[in-house]
Amino acid sequence: MRTAPTILHLDMDAFFASVEQASKPSLRGKAVVVGGLGPRGVVATCSYEARVFGVHSAMPMGQARRLAPHAAYLVPRFELYRSISEQVMRLLRELSPLVEPLSLDEAFVDLEAGGVARDAESARGAGEKLRAAIRTVTGLTGSVGLAASKMLAKIASEQAKPDGLVLIPPGTERAMLEPMTVRTLPGVGPATGDHLRRAGITTVGEIAEAGEDELVRLLGKAHGHALYAMALARDERPVVAERETKSVSVEDTYDVDIHDRVRVGVEVGRLADRCVRRLRASGLSGRTIVLKVRRYDFSTLTRSETLRGPTDDPAVVREAAARLLDSVDTTGGVRLLGVGVSGLADYTQEDLFAQAAGDRAEEPAEETEAEPAEEHRPSPAERRWPAGHDVRHTELGHGWVQGSGLGRVTVRFETPYSQVGRVRTFPVDDPELSPADPLPLVAEPEGGAAQPSSLPLPLPASLPKSWSGGGGAAATSKP
Ligand SMILES: [Mg+2]
DSSP, X not given: OOSSOOEEEEEETTHHHHHHHHHOGGGTTSXXXXXXXXTTOBEEEEOHHHXXXXXXXXXXXXXXXXXXXXXXXXXXXXXXXXXXXXXXXHHHHHHOSOEEEEETTEEEEEHHHHTSOSSHHHHHHHHHHHHHHHHHHHSOOEEEEEESSHHHHHHHHHHHOSSOEEEOOTTOHHHHHTTSBGXXXXXXXXHHHHHHHHTTOOBHHHHHHHOHHHHHHHHOHHHHHHHHHHHTTOOOOOOOOOOOOOEEEEEEEEEEEEOOHHHHHHHHHHHHHHHHHHHHHTTOOEEEEEXXXXXXXXXXXXXXXXEEEEEOOHHHHHHHHHHHHHTSOOTTOEEEEEEEEEOOSSOOOSOTTOSOXXXXXXXXXXXXXXXXXXXGOOOGGGOOOOTTOEEEETTTEEEEXXXXXXXXXXXXXXXXTSOSOEEEEEETTOTTEEXXXXXXXXXXXXXXXXXXXXXXXXXOXXXXXXGTTSTTOOOOOOO
């Protein structure tokens, strides 16, 4: 294990909820809950103000509503979250070629490999500069953990939350871990935690005391060895850079979670066929078949299988996708499925599933980044108004849906750069009202104004393309 705390773990604070608060001035400092709002929905993220009431991620939405009846309940805007995630990941890649994203708002960075830190002091400096740059570019806060291993860096960022930085000096790891609950260690969920507790083991120190043989006896060989090593703060896992993915993929989000396993299988087969149509339309073939499953609680899994040679045979892709599905637990329901083929000769795409979550296009269209939302907008007669999503009124300008029902939709007219806006109610089919793209959280500098020279890191040249048609609302500077 390295001797300097040069592995960094970044975790954005209450990411989805923070994005919503930055977008909507009326929600700043308020309880905000983002997640599925249907009868079986669960909380994806909630603001710190909502956590005070006991609301937390993966909690059934009905329970959250009982605990925090006055919170704002919003439908996730994954397209926007992904754009902001890309800005953050770009800042991380300025620090090192070794960046390993874990989710939209979390990543490991090997600072040593990037040459930006070699000891505790330089690592802390790089971490603080990163936090400042994230705030400047996105307007959001992230917490940073620094340590000599991935496991400890992640524990450190958890301790740093919200809006902080914690560095674990090498040599102090074991003493720090000893009194902590076993649940602190990666891979120890509720089931393993209970199992250990019944054996009288509740802290990390007690794992170390129990010894490796006892751990293997309790948990089996692989898990026992791994857990014992982690309890001794031994973690040699390297930071692995996300490889550039060359791929074609399709995915579907379902309005109602799919529970029936047979239906899930049918949907995966259908997606495999659609994916192959796209592949063939581009004259491509690929070797690696990827299945993506987002479950009812928003946890997202990807599974892949690499074939011996490239294929564009629908039967082969369908069979591989079905095999991959066999290894995924879909109990509780599935809200999104995707099938992709990667390992292509002549194709570049940053994110295997870069498409908007709402993409339901059936035709084998060419994959382009962030397809214009207009193409997928339903006609006025059938359009829905998800809570929290952006709208534009021909006269009143940009706003967001505060709620809808009984043929009416309530809109609050405000933007990330405005004061708290006022609320108006319209008939759902009001021709003056239309869905709009999200606005960037930080206003673009006018005429490319000079960046403050004190900024520690280069800023991205511009915001993602998908924002350029943001409905024409003037992006004036912040008050
Ligand atoms: Mg986070």
